[in-house]
Each structure stands twice: as structure tokens, then as C-alpha cells.
Amino acid sequence: MNAASDQARKRAAFLRAELERHNYRYYALDDPEASDAEYDGMLRELEKIESSYPHLRTADSPTQRVGEKPLRQFGTVVHSVPMLSLLNAFSESELAAFNRRISDSGCAGNIEYSAEPKFDGLAVSLRYENGEFVRGATRGDGASGEDVTGNLRTVRAIPLRLRNGAPSIFEIRGEVLMFRAEFEALNERQRVNGEKEFVNPRNAAAGSLRQLDPRVTAVRPLRFFAYGLGEVVGSELPESHSAVLDWLAELGMPVSVERAVVQGLDGALRFYRSMDSRRARLAFDIDGVVFKVNSLARQQELGFVARAPRFAIAYKFAAEEANTIITAIDIQVGRTGTLTPVARLEPVFVGGVTVTNATLHNEDEIRRKDLWAGDTVIVRRAGDVIPEVVGVAKAGPRKPADQFVMPSECPICKSAVIRLDGEAAARCSGGLFCVAQRKQALLHFASRRAMDIEGLGEKIVDQLVDRKLADSPADIYQLRVKEIALLDRLGDKSAQNLIDSINASRGRPLSRFIFALGIPGIGEEAAKVLARHFHSLDSLLLADWSAIAEEKKSNQRANASRKRRGEIAAPQILEGIGPELMASLEKFLALAQNREIIHALAESTKPEEVIAGTATVLAGKTFVLTGTLPNMARDQAKEMIESLGARVSSSVSSKTDFVLAGDLSGGKLETARALGVRIIDESGFMELIGKIRGGT
């Protein structure tokens, strides 16, 4: 090796070490030593050396952070140790309950917790082999995520090489996020370049990390903080979680300086309050704090529930509230003619998004909260998603016209508005005469759970109805490519796609067809019951409702006496369909207009009739689903359960046999725990059905 090359090698090694040291000071210690210009100077010098002596270029060189070639799509990484989710607490009493559960499991005195802020970013896993960063992945469903190594390589807060003493295999779990100030600056650049701005730092971080082109990620100001470990080979673990964090910091990982060790519930509450009050002054968004039992030995004893550790909890901050002005209270007309008042709001940024509309449910609700147009109101995002008007912060001018009055005629079709005694909702009496109801009926017909016609959304339905191309669902099947292609923003290609999906919807199961008709009170469940009972559309149309009502009554009486004698009850006729729903069916099916539509639809769609015969492996069991399952869609799970003869219900009660949980928190789980209902996760479910199938 010649002298020049040897010198270059030394210089390159020096520059690399210096650059990583500056990254460390900047991102991990928040104590920069070099100026940006000095840093850039060193980086350019290193690039020059590496281009003159390509063999000196190493994978962990800071020059490799600029971003590789764009990918077609991300690969999948199976996490060697699953990335779990956390139990949540939303109130002091829930946190106290968590603390009590830990004490009750045999822990005398105050429990020591490691406390950290809960970053509002994206969880990722970083894998280091012999100290070198080799792979990074998103959390995904916890079991496997997307391979975003190329993107994470560009994040300067993530060391490409750990300091000496790193275990041979070392997986670090942490959060990728964006600082608020850097997010603002990014948005400013986006604005200047005429590109789309991001709503909040979280979305910006998520969007940047999921870029297929790492060169884009490279110019986004992403940060990283570590908070835990995955797979570790080649080293003993420290005794406590706080020691793990200290260890990560020593190895050069950014770890939040806000971390602390607290004693017992009181200490935890103090930490929570202090973070809550300092929240606005932090450089980044947090949505709560996380407490973990500090002793790793105790953690191991406590183990896991479903997919969350029992030793940790996220105590979330109360939903953020904001004040804004109601500019107007409008009326929306639903599928069944329900008139729903909606508050139009002066756009306000709350809970991470800009809110402009909020439902006010009904007239009584408006009276109860005493809302007038022009009032300044408090808005929050209830249950994390749906905007809710909490109440009046300051009354507006309140001119007589500002008070909400439910109109006496439908704002769309001018038909009379009727509010039945004891009902909360006011309804337009126009039926299919009302354009709004016709449009909603079409949308419902095409919706995913009904006939599932992809591409037939609001925009298209509006135009089809306004241009008199379709009045009822039956007309959809008569549409021609030529007609659709004339609609705004639709060419021949999209028109053909729409026709294809309309054709694909022919022959759907009878239950979907019945549901799609949109008979008041007949939802998915009732539609299934009807399909199973009548088997065909013809027999449903011929049904003699008063006879069925009679038969049902006598069946119920017979069952009651069987029960008294301790016998097993016979299956109930049309279970869940009582007098009201029968009346609704009778009325709907008697209308000549509806019958015409149904006959025309039956002609073009030929719904698949139901052949009797049911599986019974899980007969009589009731399941409730909650959260997202790692490997199957909710609907899939539901179908599977039903095909095995069990029922899927939407809320947990003492009659529930199993709660199949994907996530680890939420009302359904709380109820299930309180009632002692068995909670299983996806793998538990697979085991269960395997066992039952195998055992019978």
C-alpha cells in the first residue's frame, strides 16, 4: 500500500470518527461543538477522499447517509422479538389500578418505575451486528414491519456504528420523530417550493420515513430516541430498565434526557403532572408518559397479556381542547331521512388535525349545550378521532337568527319534517322523492359491506343523480361506459373500471343484497338472519308477516315452558327481529316503487341464495372483536368465526365467551377484564380453533 493511500485511509478514519462524534454531540447530547459549516466541510473532505480511493468507502461512513437509489417497494422484516404495544391509562384511577395490580402480584412497598415521555412519532427497530447498523424496520403490526434501512441510514441521529463494547447482536427499539421547530421550517420550505405541507410533526415524520426514495428522507429533519431493546446476543443485560437506557446512551444512542426513576404511584403522578405542565415547552410532541417497572427481573415475572407487557403502561394526556367559533349550523340529510345538525367551525388545529365540522347529533343536544351560531365553543377530539363540541366558551352576539331551529321542511326536497314522539331524530318525510335520500341510498347500496362496488363514491353518485343517469340502485346496472365517461374527471379508462366493478357486484350473497336495500332498521345482522331464514329473495317478498309474528310468539311460549322444565330451547325464529322490524320490512316491501326496484335488481344481480347447513364446531359461543389483528383482517376473522357456527357480537357482556383482541387497550378490553371474560389474541384464537377442530 502506498504512502498517499495510507495517509488518506488515516484521514478518512479520523473524519468519520469526528463526524459521528459531532452527530452524537448534536443529537444525543443536544450540545453541538462544531458549527454546521465545519461539519459540512469535514463531510465534503471525506467525500473527496472516498471518491479518489473508492476502496476506503465503508458502509458505516457518514457520506453514506445521503440516500441510496429509490426502491420499488419496501421489503418485510420479521421482528426477532415482537414489538409490543402498551396498555393505556387515561385517568389517575386507571394508573392507580395498574399500580395496584403490580403490588398485588407480590411486590411489597413502593414500586420503582422508570418513567419517560411518550413520544408522538413512529416506533422502529434498529439492528446492529458487531456494532454496525445493518437493518431498520417499522413496527408494522408488531410481528413484522417494513424494511426502511435505507431511510434510517440517512437519519443523522442514528449512529451507523455503536461505540466500543456493543453486544454482537443488538436490537434497539425507539421512536423516529420530528422536532416542532424543524417541522415548521420544513413546512416553510414545502410552501416555498409549492409542495404539500404536512399537518403535524408526526405525519411529517411518518411520510418521510415511508419514502421509497431515501434521498428525500435524507433532507427531512428526522430525529431518533431509543427507549428499549429487542434481541440481544453476546452480553448480559443490566438489572433495571433505567440502567438499560444509561447503557444505550453510553453506546452513543440518543436517549431522552427527560427520563427519570420514580417511586410508587405518588412519584409516577408527580412525573406525569410535571411533564404535562412542561409539555408545550418541549422541543417535540408527546402524547403522554410511559411507566415501566424498573427491575428487569420483576418485569420477567409479570410477563405479558395478549400483546402487551403487564409491567408497563402509557398514561395519556387528556384530549387537547381548543376554542373556535361556530360559523353556522347546517343540516345534513341521511339515508333514512334523518336530519342531523352539523356545526361549521372556524378551522381550528386540535389534537393534531384541523377540524372544520362537528356533528351536533340532534336538536335536543343543541338545546342541552345551548349552542348558537356565532358562539365561541370548546372543541376536542373525542376518543382520539371524532371532533366533539364540548360546550360554549363565550356566547356570541346571539341575534335571533343565530338560534338553531329545526326546519319544518327538508332543506333539500321541501317535504315536511316529522319528529315522532319520544324520538330524538327529526326526519324528512320525502322518502325517495328526496334527492339527498336517493343519493344516500345509492351510496349505501354500493358501500363495502353491502354490494361492495369499488369506485362508486360520493362524487360519482352526486353526478349520476344530478344528471338523471341513475335514480335507484337498479339503474346502476343499466349504465354504459359512454354515459359514465361523460362525467367530470372521468375518462374512458376509469369509466370502464367502474363498469367492471359494477359487474363484479352481481351475484353477491343474498344477505348483502338485503342489507344493501337499506330497509330502515335492517342492518348487516338482521339481513343475515333474514337470508338464512328465507333462503331466497322470492320467499322474502312473499312473506306473510302476521303469520310469522304469530309463529314466533308461539315458538317463544313453547321455549319458555321448555325452559321451566329444564329442557333445551329450540332455535328462535328470526332472532333479533321483533314487531318493529317486521313492520318496517312489511312497509318497505309493500311499496310498489320498492318492489319494482327489487325485481329489476334481482334480474340484473341474481343474488346468491342461501343453502341451509351450518358448521357447529363453535356453536353457541359468542365472540367480540377489538383492535387490529396482526395477520388477518377483522372481517376475515368474523367470517371465520361465523363459518364455525359461533356468533360475533359488537359489545362485551357477561354472555361473551371470548374477546379476540388485536390491541391492548380500549373500552371493550376494560369491560372484558371487569367481567372476567376470556381474552385471546390471534395466536390464541388459532390455537383454540385448532384444538376444537382436532378434538372433535
Add this chain to the structure above:
DNA sequence: GATCCTCGAGTTCC
């Protein structure tokens, strides 16, 4: 007649 359980309907934003 009361109570518990379930389902249906409406809803927001990206």
C-alpha cells in the same frame, strides 16, 4: 315493567 344486551345509524379526517 324493568333491565340487560345487541344492533343500527351517523360521523371526521386523511
Add this chain to the structure above:
DNA sequence: CTCGAGGATC
């Protein structure tokens, strides 16, 4: 997700 109302049950 939440509310309200219908249905089942005692």
C-alpha cells in the same frame, strides 16, 4: 366510537 332504540329475558 358513541348514542339511542329495539329485542330478549326475567
